[in-house]
Amino acid sequence: MTLRENDPRSVGGYRIEARIGTGGMGVVYLGRSVSGRAVAVKVVHARYADNAEFRARFRQEIAAARRVSGAFTAPVVDADADAERPWMATAFVPGVTLADRVTDSGPLDWPSLRRLGTELAEALREIHRAEVVHRDLKPGNVLLLEGGSEDGAVRVIDFGISRAASSDVRTQTGIVMGSPPFMAPEQFSRPREVGPAVDVFALGAVLVYAATGRSPFEAENAYLAAYNTVHSEPRLDGLPVPLRPLVSACLAKEPERRPTSGEALEMLTALPPRLPGREDGAGGPGPVRDPARERGARPSPGPVTTPTVPPASPAPPSPESGPPGRRRHRGKLWAALAAAAVLAAAAAMAVRSDHAPTSAAGTGGTADARAASRDVPSGWKPWRYDPRADADENSGIGPACTPGTLGVFCSSPRVALMRLDPATGRVDWTKPMVGAQPHTFSLSRPVVHDGVVYAAAADRSEGIDAFGAGTGERLWHLDGPVGTYAYLSGVLLVRLDQPGPSDTARYAAYEPRTGEELWRRKLTSGSANPFHAGSRGILYADLRGGSGGIARLDARTGRTLRTLKAPQGDLWLATVHDDTAYYARWEGGTGSSAALYAQDLGDGAIRRIDFPWSVTPEAPPLVHGDVMYVFDYDNETLLALDLKRGKPLWTSSRSLRVFSEPAVHGDRLYVLLPDTSVLALDPRTGEEIGRTAPAFDTEGRSFEELTPSELPPLRVGGVLYAVTEPGVFSVADVR
Template structure:
């Protein structure tokens, strides 16, 4: 591949000639040393260069690659993990990958397949003897050196490998690898993987080489992960002599798989040629015995195998779903967060999909509107704040910060219409919450720095009423402004009050005990749900106007996080061993109390409650920057966005389309049924050269108002025309 304009021309003294390819961590170039020696130079992506975790992983890759340099790997020539953009050079191996070989010429014949398996097993044996786990063995990481199908096998790209004794661990929730060739434990127990994952991948690669398909092939990565954990492998036209060995490699439990050395011994015992075989005649089969995680090949004299041995006592595997960050999920703070929880684009949602009181009619745009962006940086005319939190609406974009109590950006131009100053009073601590917008009223932290609540007319900026602070939380739910009067702290007991949104009149006040710092959730019109676990132990239905308890259902037992309530249904994730990883998801009908459980194989890391719409749950996986769609009625995954796409915000659903932000500050529209791209906007900011920290994923999803989309990102706020 030819070099691009922004590609380096020299790295570490090596002259760069062309691109070989790119992956999740970096770009690989063909380079030349001063003497003319060809090398493959891998350079870490700029967005990861300042990330300590990725630098640690890259150092680990270099160390691992150096430890396993041998006949079936590409030796390390040079490296600099401390460079501005870390890089590593290995011997350049001319040839094509197994994926390219199969795509161009079809599945391998028996001699080539047997040789491939033998050399891969030998490579893994040496890798494991060096106490390294590759963790991403797949067809594109298997290089066939030389011409034709009989090229010498080289295992490349140790990008996510680790030494068995390394302290560098995969981040909780981060799925590393390629799902169609990953072992089940890489999805459910990523911190516990060992050399058995490579043996599983070897079995999957052999099936691919023989059939052109992974044994867990699916239309997307998430379904492939689900098949890997729950389904039996599809072996297709895999030659009969290989089936017992490959089946053993693909065992769900790591302890039931053979070691790489045992796989090598078993492959060495297979015939070099298969007989032609007459009609109705099966090829000869070499029996394999699975005993305590090893494969034994019987001698030709005995020809017996006890394939049942070692299967008793198989432990049931725990399946983890996702981790939930409670701090970002408290009570659905802000209008957009409430919309995210509800599944309908509204800041006060009950049953069904009521119209968003902030939204303009479909087809409308603000008078004089043109696409705009505002970096929220100070200048002489517009005193912009530092570190603002913003909420868009049909009236404009409302922002607050420790410097400015509230400002409104014009929906037509993005310029500041008016500001409300923040008191300069010095306080020992001060925290800000994003503005809560409902109808024409905006609720923010009070301008007196007491961390109370101020309510403003969103059109004029006139203050309507004030509540002294400090208070813990506030949110608009079920027609009232609900406020935690006590500050957040170690106690499970706190006072809560409901106020008339327009006047600030107190409607009721109650003291509640709950393990959740924000126990209230939106219910049907005029009703609230209160999570009283830690106190009475149930989920109570309350009259939003009076605070009166209308009924209670018993909550499911266990360490569960009530992630969201939608359409009178509660969605819980179970926490395990204080890891933040959930092995199960519980769905409870809050009328009958009936609860059912669903399991998913992929651990994910959301920053906010999931978006539930009908029978589908959409989760933004912060750790992997993907969007997952789950059928909660059947307990099945539907689709996942590609990790190459890099979703960068919570999702929102408007008019039958899903909208998410991308890192380059464009907005993407997806078909909610299939995950297919409908269209995307042009980027609003120039993000070239910005670090990962400057482009942190946002908990605020895009908002559609009429024909205009409003988005928020690290660089600032922007407004663009809808993609359709």
């Protein structure tokens, strides 16, 4: 675009050559430095230069762009927020916007669409790691590089209305910032409270646009588009089937139901490089398969209504029972809550990444969205893996496995890590232990998160190795010996000291992908694993037994932000959810609990919730929305509690022996049964939806000989993965 009469000929020493575009806050020019370097110079409109609000917002844009500059954005070269007309210069990136590309050439083919989604999700992950929220991701702010180099084909530009998570600058009253129809519902209803989830919503909308040439909430004008976004289900017709589960999850109305940008990246990298039936991988989505219809109608199992009245109080536990760390249960006590942290992270990931959009009334998404979210991937067939085949003859220990969206990852006495293909169950690759002798130390399950797998070091130093989940490439190594480790609030948290008689230990936090040490500190706690994940980069540390109370920490720096007084008594901090701590109260050291205490970690307020009978919540309970699901190990019973009313909702039938922790995925709650079948329940009523066939033959083994699973079933799309004592298996979801 040629320069206009009133356009500047020089800004900040940069010679202005042409207009690139005009935005809501200013004009973007093509400029040249003294050395001839091409830059994009953004100059705030004159009418906004004297407005303190917009000047502050422009300072935010400069700060945000500088924080996330790198492989996914245009790096900031120079800026002056105090100039008469504030300006910012970034490296000039030759290319076209996604909006122009679709307008000129039509929707993207599958390989281009898959690459766009992967690189966009990776860009958002880095933006969110820098604690920045873009808030205006749209096709016009996605730049496609000319040629699509090996260094990436996508750049995210224009941080004009972005803000740091800690920023105090807020949207003015009555002004909605963003670009319908790529804005999330909360940007219309509560714009002061938006977080990274709005960018994930926009990612889903941008992918629909790239695949179909329209927004999922397309309308005649911005007002109708805003209405559709808040009240209507997205239009996903024309979207390739493999993308529908992810896009449906991204476009969920409630932000807490959406995947994080890292989880979206993990789902996108797992997509097939080619569409089924297309040799070149290009073209449109093709017809939508309905596997249920292809198989013919299946008989619907009659629902089993669970009692709403709690069962009679069971006999008291044996005297050897006690709080976690001091008691032994045949159901395999969590030796360290790190395993529970992995479980919680995996469950949360699956909940968000598979959940279809829900209406304002919370009744679920469209039938099309629900069906698409349960499609099985191309090439998948039910499989099972018997760990006894890889067990060490002398130790008798088989692999410890953790399922994830990119595969099932197992460690054994002789193998540091191996990946089972999620479609076939075959071993894809292995990382053998150094030397011929098996492990001499405790075997722990691999930790899987955000495309990285953490496992016991292959050099037998009792350290940690980090591997890429897809390729098995070792990313970094931490020398041992170390204690437990877990992924919490965006960092890998490691106990540097081995468990011992002292309650004081050293802890360190590491950058998950690089192994860079972020901080380390020593603290005293009566808990073997005192850390719990909070919201948006917050950690909570249980300091009871030391300085006392619950400390709120910055996960990236380890700095203590505040400390709250904890409830008094013999309480176990069972879990933290939505910045609320839930404590189980032990009865005279028996390990059974008569009540639960919920503490708001904002104001410190505490309330008691009585259990209907004495339960044994040996592992952390699952909190989903306003409901807590507690697995009572002593009774093999699942209890659902309404946390708002403090009342039991339902309990599973006493004739139905639950054999694992529960997991909620979409509109279903899943548990394992002793015969290695997966049971699906309605999480609101406890009614049975259906169950899968047993994966392993447990005939001839008594109930007492079997061990409950430490992990709940994981659902990815229309496939369930489960880890049981007899082995690991994958089956189609209950229809």
